[in-house]
Amino acid sequence: MGAGPRPVDLTLLPPLDAGGRKAAKVRLALGNWTLHLAGPPAALSAVCAVLSELRVDGEVPPAVTIALSPDLRSATGAVGARTLWTLALPPSGWLGAVVGHAVATLANVLTRLLFIHAGAIAAEGQGCVIVGESGAGKTSLAASLIRAGAASMADDLVLLDPEHGTMLPVIIPLGVKAWTARAAGTLPAGREVACEGGTRYWLPDARAHAPARAAMFVFVGRGGLPRLRPLTRGAALLALGRHTSSLSRRHRLEDAFRGFARILPAARCLTIGGRHPAALAPSVLRYLRAGVAAR
Amino acid sequence: MTENNPVHAPGAAFLAAALDDEIVLLDLARGQLILLDRAAARVWRACGAAATAGGRAERRATGILRRLARAGAVVRQGGDRWVQARVRWI
The missing domain is CATH 3.40.50 (Rossmann fold)
Structure with missing residues (x-):
């Protein structure tokens, strides 16, 4: 298995300030799928590290936005202006919950692939x-x-x-x-x-x-x-x-x-x-x- | 015959897929999958021509037909006449 082309395009946008806590936005280009992330920089860094090798091919799913609250206690997932889910994040295990919901959201917006x-x-x-x-x-x-x-x-x-x-x-x-x-x-x-x-x-x-x-x-x-x-x-x-x-x-x-x-x-x-x-x-x-x- | 959900009703529309000797039915109304093993598949296929169970010596066939009827995959049309529910093969 060759290394292949790097499938991820990370674009770090200027950090925002949300209630005194730093927040950031990241756009992950995962093959045909775009994932917009917003939240505390350290948390986004961990989410990006886990998802950065993911590449969706075979159809073009709609872009999904996942926003983590500044205190990392909740997350929301949306397609366009429509919020699909809101999630209370546990203090321990939040990364698995966010990644799991990102992947589940991808699964739910597919129309051709099974x-x-x-x-x-x-x-x-x-x-x-x-x-x-x-x-x-x-x-x-x-x-x-x-x-x-x-x-x-x-x-x-x-x-x-x-x-x-x-x-x-x-x-x-x-x-x-x-x-x-x-x-x-x-x-x-x-x-x-x-x-x-x-x-x-x-x-x-x-x-x-x-x-x-x-x-x-x-x-x-x-x-x-x-x-x-x-x-x-x-x-x-x-x-x-x-x-x-x-x-x-x-x-x-x-x-x-x-x-x-x-x-x-x-x-x-x-x-x-x-x-x-x-x-x-x-x-x-x-x-x-x-x-x-x-x- | 195996089902992934014990909800039964006659007269439903099904999708049918033949996989080797078995048939899997999808009850479109209930989102329920029904697996017909080799014996059940043979009995069910026979019902495509409005066959009768009375001529079959095997009690097993009648038992299978009754279970198929409970799942809605066949409909009893009086006496020993059984017919398949509406189905589309894929």
Whole structure:
């Protein structure tokens, strides 16, 4: 995976003064998506560090504005003059909340690409979507796969192009919580771009810069036997319906159903059981590479 | 047959996608996905021609038809006649 062109255009505007506290505005050009941020400079710096590698391609979503209050106790998200959400920020963990809402807002304004709240990696042009509930072990599995030779494709938000059967890189650092670090063992080569609220934001060196074929869907469950088991594509579509995805957005329901039904026939679907899905990373990679060999 | 939501009503309009031997139905009115496994898919496809269940020896087929009816994917038209609900294949 080459370094590729730098996808971010940061424009720092002159700082404003809000009630005696310094505030700033930043415009992030993230591929086809523009994110305007306003708030305390140190907070914006952390948000930019986490989002700066994100690049949206494949459609042009409307620009989103996120404003953090000077005391960092609340945030709002808007498209144009329309406020979409207001969020009370916790003293610890505010960065994850802001980044999560930025990414969720992007997912909600898409009209053509499909999204899944999931992680993803790629190896040799073959992409693997890792779906699971929060805390199921998605990030630790992704970290183990990257350490074993895969490239990071997405963490938190996976974008799929139903017309081409591909997934697009949505590079966000791995959100490594204490239990993730324990499960993953050694993190893949990379660097920490931010650390807040007990979460390290770890940007792996191995990152995908081009779309990959949506070749595999892995559903991480809790419990059960620690092994990979095949899942029918019908059951995979139903499982996607249970997770946060375009299927859970009423206005996308029909086109999401068509899109996922178009992508899945070319994909291999598996479930991972057991308490330590990261331990099965070598098997997942073997399955992914076997698919390459079979093509 | 598996559903992601236990809401049932007959006569809904569906999108249908065939994935291998299975069929996934999307109940457009309720935003509900219904997975028909291989056996349920065969029974449901047979209802496309207003088939009767009476001729089928298998109790399983009748059981599947009743569950399909509860999900709204088939409608009983008196006696043992069952027909598919309105559907669009993708």
